[in-house]
Structure formats: C-alpha cells, structure tokens
Amino acid sequence: MIFxxxxxxxxxxxxxxxxxxxxxxxxxxxxxxxFAVVIGLVVSTALSMIALRFRRTYGPITWTAxxxxxxxxxxxxxxxxxxxxxxxxxxxxxxxxxxxxxxIRNIVAGIDGVPAAVIExxxxxxxxxxxxxWRVQVPxxxxxxxxxxxxxxxxxxxxxTVTSLIGQGGYGAFILRGLRRTFATEILVGTVMSxxxxxxxxxxxxWLQRRLAPWQRRQARAS
Amino acid sequence: xxxxxxxxxxxxxxxxxxxxxSERPAVGGLSLEVGRGEFVxxxxxxxxxxxxxxxxxxxxxxxxxxxxxxxxxxxxxQPAHELRRSxxxxxxxxxxxxxxxxxxxxxxxPELLGWDxxxxxxRVEEMAELVGLDRxxxxxxxSELSGGQQQRVGVARALAADPPVLLMxxxxxxxxxxxxxxxxxxxxxxxxxxxxxxxFVTHDIDExxxxxxxxxxxxxxxxxxxxxxxxxxxxxxxxxxVAGFLGDDRGIKRLSLIRLDSLELPQGPVVDVSxxxxxxxxxxxxxxxxxxxVLDGKRxxxxxxxxxxxxxxxxxxxxxxxxxxxxxxxxSLREALDAIVNTRNNVGVVLSGDEYRGMLTVDFLTxxxx
Numbered sequence: 001m002i003f004x005x006x007x008x009x010x011x012x013x014x015x016x017x018x019x020x021x022x023x024x025x026x027x028x029x030x031x032x033x034x035f036a037v038v039i040g041l042v043v044s045t046a047l048s049m050i051a052l053r054f055r056r057t058y059g060p061i062t063w064t065a066x067x068x069x070x071x072x073x074x075x076x077x078x079x080x081x082x083x084x085x086x087x088x089x090x091x092x093x094x095x096x097x098x099x100x101x102x103x104i105r106n107i108v109a110g111i112d113g114v115p116a117a118v119i120e121x122x123x124x125x126x127x128x129x130x131x132x133x134w135r136v137q138v139p140x141x142x143x144x145x146x147x148x149x150x151x152x153x154x155x156x157x158x159x160x161t162v163t164s165l166i167g168q169g170g171y172g173a174f175i176l177r178g179l180r181r182t183f184a185t186e187i188l189v190g191t192v193m194s195x196x197x198x199x200x201x202x203x204x205x206x207w208l209q210r211r212l213a214p215w216q217r218r219q220a221r222a223s
Numbered sequence: 224x225x226x227x228x229x230x231x232x233x234x235x236x237x238x239x240x241x242x243x244x245s246e247r248p249a250v251g252g253l254s255l256e257v258g259r260g261e262f263v264x265x266x267x268x269x270x271x272x273x274x275x276x277x278x279x280x281x282x283x284x285x286x287x288x289x290x291x292x293x294x295x296x297x298x299x300x301q302p303a304h305e306l307r308r309s310x311x312x313x314x315x316x317x318x319x320x321x322x323x324x325x326x327x328x329x330x331x332x333p334e335l336l337g338w339d340x341x342x343x344x345x346r347v348e349e350m351a352e353l354v355g356l357d358r359x360x361x362x363x364x365x366s367e368l369s370g371g372q373q374q375r376v377g378v379a380r381a382l383a384a385d386p387p388v389l390l391m392x393x394x395x396x397x398x399x400x401x402x403x404x405x406x407x408x409x410x411x412x413x414x415x416x417x418x419x420x421x422x423f424v425t426h427d428i429d430e431x432x433x434x435x436x437x438x439x440x441x442x443x444x445x446x447x448x449x450x451x452x453x454x455x456x457x458x459x460x461x462x463x464x465v466a467g468f469l470g471d472d473r474g475i476k477r478l479s480l481i482r483l484d485s486l487e488l489p490q491g492p493v494v495d496v497s498x499x500x501x502x503x504x505x506x507x508x509x510x511x512x513x514x515x516x517v518l519d520g521k522r523x524x525x526x527x528x529x530x531x532x533x534x535x536x537x538x539x540x541x542x543x544x545x546x547x548x549x550x551x552x553x554x555s556l557r558e559a560l561d562a563i564v565n566t567r568n569n570v571g572v573v574l575s576g577d578e579y580r581g582m583l584t585v586d587f588l589t590x591x592x593x
Contacts, residue, residue: 121318124281124390125332125380126308139322215322215364 011185022174022189029170029197032160035092037153040099047100048107058108065101073098073162081166091163098159099152106148110141143216146209150202157198161190171197231292232388232420233257233280238289240275240445248287249275250445259387260418266431267441267448267468273424276445277390280422281310294387308335311381311389311419315396317373319365325351325376326361332384350379355409371402378410382417391423395430407433428469432457432476440465453480474592479557483550483573486591488581491570493518496539500532516572516582517543523572523579546572552580556591559583 015022047065051058068076076094084090114137122132161172169176174190177183210217235255241248250272257263265273278284279291282303291298298306319328327334329347338346351358354375365373374394381389395403395410411434414421425431431438432453439450442464449461457477460466469476492506492515503515513529517538525543535541548566550559552575563571563583571583 115316115318115321117314117316117318118320119318120283121312121314121377122320123304124283124307124310124312124314126304126306126335128304136320136322213322215366 009184010188014185015189018189022193025170025173026193026197028168029157029160029194032088032091032095032163032168032170033153033156033197033201036095036156036160037099037149039092040096040103040152040156041149043096044100044103044107048104048111051104051108052111062101062104065097065104068097069101073159074165077163077166086167088168090166091160091168094163095156095159098155102152102155103145103148106151107141107145110144110148111137113144114140139212143209143213146205146212150205150209153201153205154198157194157201161194170194230258231256232259232261232294233422234290234292235276235279236290236292238276238279238286238291240272240279240284241287247444250279250286252289253445253447255439255447255450257420257422259420262414262421262423262434262436263439264423264425264431264435264437265439265441266425266428268443269426270443271441272443272445273426273441274392276441277392277422277424280388281307281312281390308332308384309386309388311384311386313377313381313389313391313394315393317377317397319373319376319380321365324362324364325356325368328365328376329361329379329383331380332386336384346383350383353382353413354379370398371406374398374402374406375409378413382419387420389419389421391421393425394423396425396427403430410434429476429479432480440468475557477592478560478588479555481556481591482552483554483556483559483580483583484552484575486556488573488583489587491582492516493579493582494538495519496524496537498538500535500538503527503532503538504529514568516546516579517541518579521578523549523574523577548572549574550583551575556588560585560588563588 047061051061073094076097077090080090080093084093118136118140119132122136127136160168160170161175163169164172164176171190171194174186174193176190178186178188178190233256235253238250238253239248240250249270253272253276255276265276267273275284279286280293280298282298293306293310319325320331323331326344326347329350330343333343333346347361348358351361356372356375356379360368360372360376365376368376374397377394381391395406398406407430423431423434425434431440435453437451438453438456440448440456442448449456449465451459451461454477456465457469457473457480460469460473466473492503492510492512494503494506494515494517496517496519507513507515507529514526515529515532515538516526517524519539523546525545527538527541527543531541532538548562548571550562550571550573552573554562559571559573563569563585569585573580573583
C-alpha cells in the first residue's frame with residue numbers, strides 16, 4: 001500500500017505499454033455485448049410474438065423475464081458455472097437473460113402502440129394480416145424497439161465487466177486485475193473504457209432510432 | 224325500398240349481428256338496398272348499430288346471420304381483403320399511415336393492386352388535385368398536415384383505385400364546424416362528378432339530411448324506422464321517433480334542402496341602364512317600392528332611389544348604389560333567409576357569378592314552404 005501511494009495516480013506509461021491488450025479487450029467486450037444483444041433480440045422477438053398472439057402468455061413471460069432481471073449477476077454466474085463452466089456460454093446466458101425483460105416490454109409496447117385507427121384503415125383497404133404486420137405495425141414499432149435495444153445494450157456493456165469473474169470480461173479484466181493488485185491506473189482504464197464504450201453504443205443506436213423514424217423527426221421540427 | 228333489386232349496388236338481406244356476451248342483437252334482421260350511384264346516410268342515436276351496419280359491408284365486422292351483396296356478389300364469396308380493395312373506406316380518425324408520405328398514403332390501394340409506378344404516380348397527382356391538395360404536400364408526412372388536410376388525404380386515398388363503393392364512418396366528425404361544412408360542400412361537388420355508391424354514417428341529423436340522396440333513420444338495435452329522401456322524411460316523418468329525432472325545427476331544416484336554382488325566382492323591380500326613368504317608376508309602383516335595381520344587360524350594377532331618377536334622361540345617368548348582400552344561386556333557401564334578415568330592406572339579390580337571377584323576399588320563402 002505504501003508503495004502504491006508513492007506512485008502517480010495514473011501511470012500513462014502503463015497505458016502506452018498496454019495498448020495492444022486494451023485493443024484485444026475492446027474486441028472481446030464488443031463480441032460479448034454484440035452476441036448478448038443480438039441473441040437477446042432474437043429470443044425476445046420470439047417470446048414477444050407468442051405474447052402478442054396469445055395475450056394470456058404476456059403476464060407469465062414478463063414475470064419470468066422479470067425474475068431473471070432481478071437475480072444479482074454474480075449469483076447467476078456462480079449458479080451457472082457448475083453446468084456450463086468458466087466459458088463464453090456461461091457469460092452469454094447471463095447477459096442475454098438480462099436483456100429479455102427490457103426488450104420484450106418494448107417490442108410488445110411498440111406493436112401495441114400502433115394507433116387502432118391506422119390498423120383499421122389498413123384492414124379496411126385490404127391489407128392482409130401478414131402485410132399489416134410487416135408494413136405497418138413493425139415499421140411503426142421500430143423506434144420504440146430500438147429505444148429498448150439502447151437500454152439493453154448499455155446495461156449489457158456494464159454487466160460484461162462482471163463476467164471477468166468467470167474468466168471472460170472485456171474491460172472487466174482490467175478492473176478485476178487492478179483490484180487484486182491495488183493498481184488504480186488499471187481500474188480506471190477498465191472503468192473509463194467501459195463507460196465510453198456504452199456511451200458510444202448509445203449514440204450509434206440513437207442515430208439509428210432517428211434514422212428509422214424520419215416522420216417523427218419532421219413532426220418535432222414542425223411543432 | 225325504391226331502388227329495384229337489379230339496380231342495387233349494396234343489398235343487405237335479413238342481416239343480424241349479435242356481439243359475443245350480449246343478449247340483444249346490435250342489428251336485428253335488417254334488410255336494406257342502396258342503388259348504384261346513390262348516396263345513403265345512416266343516422267340514429269348511439270346504439271342504433273349504424274357503424275356496425277357499415278362495417279359489415281366490408282366485413283370488418285362479420286354478420287351473425289343474413290346475406291350482404293356488394294355489386295351483385297355475395298360478400299363472403301371472396302377473401303375479405305380482396306373485397307375490401309374494391310371498396311373505399313374512410314373513418315373519423317382517418318388512420319393515415321404516419322410513416323408514409325402523403326403520396327404513398329394515397330397510393331395505398333393501387334400499390335396493393337400491383338399498379339406500375341408510373342400509373343400510380345399519375346393517379347396520386349390526379350387524386351391530390353381532385354380533393355384540392357397542393358402537390359407540394361405529397362412528399363410530407365401526415366403529422367405535418369392540419370386535420371382538414373388529413374381528411375382530404377383520407378378521401379383521396381379511399382378513391383385512388385376508383386372503387387365503385389365508398390364507405391364513410393363519420394368522416395368529418397373530428398374537424399371544427401367551419402372545416403366540416405367546407406369538406407361537406409367539397410365532397411358533394413366531388414360526388415356529383417364521380418357518382419359513387421356511398422354509405423355514410425353520422426350521428427348528426429343535419430349532416431345526414433344535407434349529404435344523403437336518401438336517409439336511413441335507425442333506432443336502437445338496428446331497427447330501420449324510415450328510409451326515404453330528406454325532403455320526404457322532413458315533410459312526412461313516419462312516426463314519433465323520427466319526428467323526435469328530427470327535432471322541432473323541421474321546417475327550417477327543409478329550408479336548407481331546397482336550392483335557389485331549383486326555384487322560379489321573382490324578378491322584382493328591375494330596369495336596364497338604357498331604360499327611360501318612366502319605365503323605372505312603373506316598375507316601382509307595381510311593387511310598391513321606392514327603389515329599383517339597375518342592370519346592364521344581365522349584369523347587376525346596383526340600385527337607385529326613386530328620387531335619384533328625377534330629371535335624368537336614362538336610368539344609367541344616375542349613379543347606382545352597390546348591393547351589400549347578395550346570394551349565390553347555388554345557396555339553399557336557409558342561407559338565403561339568413562342573408563335577407565341581415566339586410567336593411569329585407570330583400571336578397573340572387574346572382575349567378577355577376578349575372579342577375581332574381582330577388583328574394585321573406586314572403587316568397589314562406590310561400591315556398593307550403
């Protein structure tokens with residue numbers, strides 16, 4: 001500890017020496033986040049379709065997703081390790097399960113938010129159910145769905161650091177190692193990179209959200 | 224039922240609709256025919272099933288029993304979505320697609336029918352012009368338009384594929400009274416040109432009377448109390464329910480049905496600019512008036528007092544005063560009456576453009592009502 005205090009708070013030379021590892025961890029963090037969000041989206045879409053088709057299942061589905069959401073992440077990983085080991089699979093199962101509640105809620109809310117009059121007029125003009133879904137309901141729900149993806153992605157970026165405990169972790173590896181060695185620079189690099197990464201993803205998805213709903217942008221400008 | 228079966232575009236035969244969980248039918252055993260090119264309004268209190276009836280025609284709501292024929296084909300003989308592509312549909316909330324431009328909205332049914340791009344583009348522009356929508360709106364989104372403009376787009380969208388039948392569910396119910404009145408007038412002009420078979424639902428008896436060639440007055444449970452022309456309904460209500468629904472001002476309502484150009488209008492004291500003042504004096508004496516209207520050919524110049532003609536050689540030598548209140552010959556008697564009570568001399572001058580058509584007095588209007 002005495003030794004640590006005599007060092008400067010941030011050792012820039014350490015950062016310069018570890019640029020290669022920072023890049024590797026960035027790739028690892030992106031992969032863990034990307035897989036989790038994409039798989040989460042696929043699973044949530046499937047579950048949302050079931051909830052939309054059979055309304056009674058919406059309660060149980062969100063209830064289950066809600067339970068998963070409330071389990072502390074460390075506990076969940078600890079529970080999974082005996083089954084799936086210290087693996088990428090363990091990490092992804094945990095990460096995906098945290099996206100479900102947010103994504104399912106937003107997908108269902110997005111589809112439900114399409115005005116009844118729009119649906120009735122589409123039907124009245126001769127839209128088939130399939131066309132109504134893909135050409136009207138989905139495009140109109142997309143901004144809400146992407147808003148859900150933003151929250152889910154930012155949540156996952158933070159959670160990825162926890163997976164360092166099971167040998168994965170992206171930037172989390174820096175934080176874990178820094179804590180063990182009481183090395184402030186490494187903790188800071190892991191934390192700051194994770195935050196910057198989350199903000200970047202959020203901005204990219206925000207751009208996408210606006211891009212997908214040009215009509216909303218013009219409305220805002222008009223009013 | 225005045226329209227013969229052979230000429231019926233829409234035919235409901237003993238149609239009943241009972242909603243699940245409800246004991247009494249919303250519509251019970253209704254039979255009704257709408258002729259080709261006829262404009263029928265369905266009107267009645269809430270719970271009379273008027274919207275249910277309308278929505279059974281394009282199968283948004285499926286009847287519990289009975290038959291519905293559209294254009295000589297039983298509605299259930301084809302898939303619902305194909306039936307609907309040949310029926311224009313306008314609802315109160317309009318339901319424009321928020322994510323598609325005005326042009327894309329208007330092109331909805333042509334697109335469903337697989338028209339090619341060029342034909343679609345041409346049709347969209349034609350429709351925009353038809354409903355009085357500037358072409359610059361075509362690339363905007365619905366949220367950028369006012370309620371009245373959106374409703375015009377709704378009508379253009381319903382008409383785009385030129386369907387023979389048009390179903391309208393309180394289409395002008397959500398706009399303010401001024402815009403509503405303008406949309407009604409515009410739509411009547413449009414209908415005079417297009418001659419669609421229209422079924423139009425409203426809860427507003429004045430609108431029903433103004434718009435319909437025939438009015439179907441419905442009671443709770445879809446009971447058809449009277450189905451006749453507006454004039455017949457107003458002059459001969461079938462029963463107390465109809466009379467009650469029409470209200471106490473039936474006579475005044477009839478006034479709004481009769482248009483000036485359908486009447487032989489009295490000419491009143493009128494002289495030409497080239498006439499001798501003696502002719503003018505005679506005209507005034509006949510009507511017991513002390514002023515006379517002055518024409519130049521068929522064009523109305525104004526009016527002059529009797530004393531202003533003293534000592535002039537020709538009527539045209541006196542400077543005529545302009546009429547402050549004039550009535551267009553396409554106006555209703557009700558509008559004419561309104562104009563007359565707002566003038567000092569209780570006379571309404573009727574014009575067609577600037578061509579003189581006649582002179583209206585309160586006496587004349589009262590006579591017309593009997």
